[in-house]
Amino acid sequence: MMSLLAALLCLACGFLLVCLGWPQLRPTFSDYLFIASLSVGVGLGVFSMVFFLSLLLDTARFLLVDFVVLALFLIAFFGMRIQRAAVSLVMPVEQISEMRTWYGRLVMTGFAIALGCALYAAAMRLWAYPHGDGWDAFSIWNLRARFLFLGGAHWRDGFTASLPWSHPDYPLLLPAAIAHFWVYLGHDAPAVPAVIGFLFTFSTVALLFAALSLFRGRTPAMLGAIALLATPSFIEQGTSQYADVPLSFFILASIALLCIHDGLAQSELARSDSPQEDRKQTARGPGLLALAGLAAGFAAWTKNEGLLFLCAMLLARLVTVARCGPLGRDWFSGVRQIAPLALAAVPALLLIAGFKHFIAPPGDLFSASASPLHKLLEPARYWAILQWYVKGFFRFGRWLLLPGSLLLVGYYFAAGKEKYAEPQAGIRMSSLALALTLAGYFAVYLVTPYDIFWHLRFSLTRLFLQLWPSSIFLFFLLVKWSEAKDSLAELRRNAPDHA
Amino acid sequence: MTYSKGTTASATFILCCLVSSARLLVDAPSASRLKNFPDKVGQRSDQRFAALKAVLPERGVVGYIGEPGAPALGDYYLTQYALAPLVVDHSANHSLVIGNFSNSIPSEPPPHLHLKKSFGEGVFLFATEATTQRTTSR
Numbered sequence: 001m002m003s004l005l006a007a008l009l010c011l012a013c014g015f016l017l018v019c020l021g022w023p024q025l026r027p028t029f030s031d032y033l034f035i036a037s038l039s040v041g042v043g044l045g046v047f048s049m050v051f052f053l054s055l056l057l058d059t060a061r062f063l064l065v066d067f068v069v070l071a072l073f074l075i076a077f078f079g080m081r082i083q084r085a086a087v088s089l090v091m092p093v094e095q096i097s098e099m100r101t102w103y104g105r106l107v108m109t110g111f112a113i114a115l116g117c118a119l120y121a122a123a124m125r126l127w128a129y130p131h132g133d134g135w136d137a138f139s140i141w142n143l144r145a146r147f148l149f150l151g152g153a154h155w156r157d158g159f160t161a162s163l164p165w166s167h168p169d170y171p172l173l174l175p176a177a178i179a180h181f182w183v184y185l186g187h188d189a190p191a192v193p194a195v196i197g198f199l200f201t202f203s204t205v206a207l208l209f210a211a212l213s214l215f216r217g218r219t220p221a222m223l224g225a226i227a228l229l230a231t232p233s234f235i236e237q238g239t240s241q242y243a244d245v246p247l248s249f250f251i252l253a254s255i256a257l258l259c260i261h262d263g264l265a266q267s268e269l270a271r272s273d274s275p276q277e278d279r280k281q282t283a284r285g286p287g288l289l290a291l292a293g294l295a296a297g298f299a300a301w302t303k304n305e306g307l308l309f310l311c312a313m314l315l316a317r318l319v320t321v322a323r324c325g326p327l328g329r330d331w332f333s334g335v336r337q338i339a340p341l342a343l344a345a346v347p348a349l350l351l352i353a354g355f356k357h358f359i360a361p362p363g364d365l366f367s368a369s370a371s372p373l374h375k376l377l378e379p380a381r382y383w384a385i386l387q388w389y390v391k392g393f394f395r396f397g398r399w400l401l402l403p404g405s406l407l408l409v410g411y412y413f414a415a416g417k418e419k420y421a422e423p424q425a426g427i428r429m430s431s432l433a434l435a436l437t438l439a440g441y442f443a444v445y446l447v448t449p450y451d452i453f454w455h456l457r458f459s460l461t462r463l464f465l466q467l468w469p470s471s472i473f474l475f476f477l478l479v480k481w482s483e484a485k486d487s488l489a490e491l492r493r494n495a496p497d498h499a
Numbered sequence: 500m501t502y503s504k505g506t507t508a509s510a511t512f513i514l515c516c517l518v519s520s521a522r523l524l525v526d527a528p529s530a531s532r533l534k535n536f537p538d539k540v541g542q543r544s545d546q547r548f549a550a551l552k553a554v555l556p557e558r559g560v561v562g563y564i565g566e567p568g569a570p571a572l573g574d575y576y577l578t579q580y581a582l583a584p585l586v587v588d589h590s591a592n593h594s595l596v597i598g599n600f601s602n603s604i605p606s607e608p609p610p611h612l613h614l615k616k617s618f619g620e621g622v623f624l625f626a627t628e629a630t631t632q633r634t635t636s637r
Contacts, residue, residue: 120527135573411512416505
């Protein structure tokens with residue numbers, strides 16, 4: 001009963017917060033699916049932050065705090081709903097009844113098989129490995145959750161420098177969310193981290209499907225979801241209770257929200273002529289930008305790599321707004337394209353800064369006594385990382401026969417590139433953010449205090465996996481889709497019943 | 500019937516993806532095996548140290564000695580996982596020290612430690628001489 005209450009509170013907080021930023025509910029399946037899947041991650045992020053703040057403020061009345069937070073979100077939701085003008089979320093999707101054709105059925109069957117296989121494998125893995133599969137699950141994330149939950153007033157004991165192998169400097173989204181649920185249950189049930197891992201895994205798939213469906217329609221969305229569901233390491237890592245899949249969820253959420261915002265703004269700007277109209281129209285979307293910033297903030301609160309992504313995304317946004325005219329015709333509108341994004345990430349950043357400064361011991365990567373700068377001058381290190389990047393590109397998904405990354409490259413050359421009427425600022429910005437994040441990973445490997453080959457061997461595939469759902473999303477926005485639609489039309493014309 | 504490049508590419512893409520989905524199925528623990536599938540982490544942590552945890556203080560820091568070598572580090576991590584929120588320091592320089600061995604006590608335990616209690620299956624609790632004397636005098 002208490003676990004149900006906790007789940008409802010968590011989802012309600014996430015749902016209300018997402019609805020606060022979403023311009024308006026449009027009665028389509030894709031909108032609802034996007035909001036629902038985003039609500040899962042946002043709810044868990046809020047639950048995590050609320051729990052950690054309660055610990056910091058030394059209050060043990062978690063139920064009361066949760067209800068107060070929910071009440072605040074409800075007040076804000078109804079207050080803003082009254083004030084907000086009705087906005088139609090019309091994305092450039094050409095709706096055709098693809099599902100009725102043989103091609104549509106093929107895609108749907110493929111999707112159903114991939115989803116069935118992934119669900120079966122995930123369920124079996126959760127049953128077989130209730131404490132997680134792999135060292136990180138119980139030596140980092142679940143261990144930290146136990147310290148937070150079982151430690152009582154002494155919860156800080158877990159952040160001692162005596163346990164450097166448990167990375168006590170890692171952010172706490174997962175451990176604090178798990179501990180929050182344990183408070184409701186009254187004991188440290190291993191089912192909680194297992195269910196959270198499962199939810200993040202399949203919410204990422206649902207988010208990818210919904211985001212692609214909003215932009216390109218159901219069939220490309222299913223293809224994107226198949227690509228993710230058929231990545232064995234994604235399902236395996238997600239159910240191993242590691243933090244890489246939750247991080248990939250927040251990165252995808254942030255990027256998808258930014259693309260939706262920019263797509264919306266561009267389509268509105270194309271319809272408006274006067275600068276006055278421009279200001280009025282673009283002012284409609286700060287909620288989406290704020291949600292994108294919130295998701296990026298949660299990414300930073302999940303793993304240190306998320307902090308790198310947040311910086312990369314803000315930098316990419318700055319560059320794109322400065323360069324792309326349509327999004328920022330003057331200085332004022334340029335600021336409005338960045339401010340909500342940055343401001344929404346501030347709560348998470350403040351929490352991380354407080355945690356790192358006052359509670360956690362120094363991290364392992366930058367605390368070595370010897371200066372890492374001399375490593376930057378060693379060409380052999382660059383070459384080694386480059387080689388591993390290339391190898392990792394083909395191997396990180398643990399695919400069978402053909403790597404999924406190679407499949408996407410092949411698909412791109414076969415189908416071609418989509419020709420948009422205007423440059424797509426959202427796609428550009430997101431691609432730049434991912435490229436900067438990859439470059440950041442590269443720089444960290446350059447200066448790592450560990451043996452570089454050991455470090456690459458045990459982390460690179462997981463780093464690639466963090467960016468994989470977002471890469472699939474951007475890929476299906478870039479790849480040409482009209483070819484398939486043309487063929488559908490042709491098939492319909494050639495069909496016997498059509499004649 | 501003609502097929503565009505895009506349609507053919509999509510169909511090929513789906514088929515190739517499903518091959519990897521098959522790998523997920525093959526690698527997943529099978530339902531028939533799950534009935535007897537041991538929860539190795541639970542066995543090596545929570546179950547193994549349940550009796551020891553009952554006699555240890557609820558919080559604080561205790562020491563740890565175990566089998567030598569890097570492969571045995573996993574046993575240490577699992578000990579810490581089982582005994583949290585107690586901090587288990589991989590060092591013998593504490594008043595209470597946990598011994599975690601495959602079966603019996605090593606032939607040469609640290610000289611300043613005395614065996615306080617054996618919990619079976621290679622789990623031991625050691626104490627420094629001063630701690631043992633304090634406990635006895637009480």
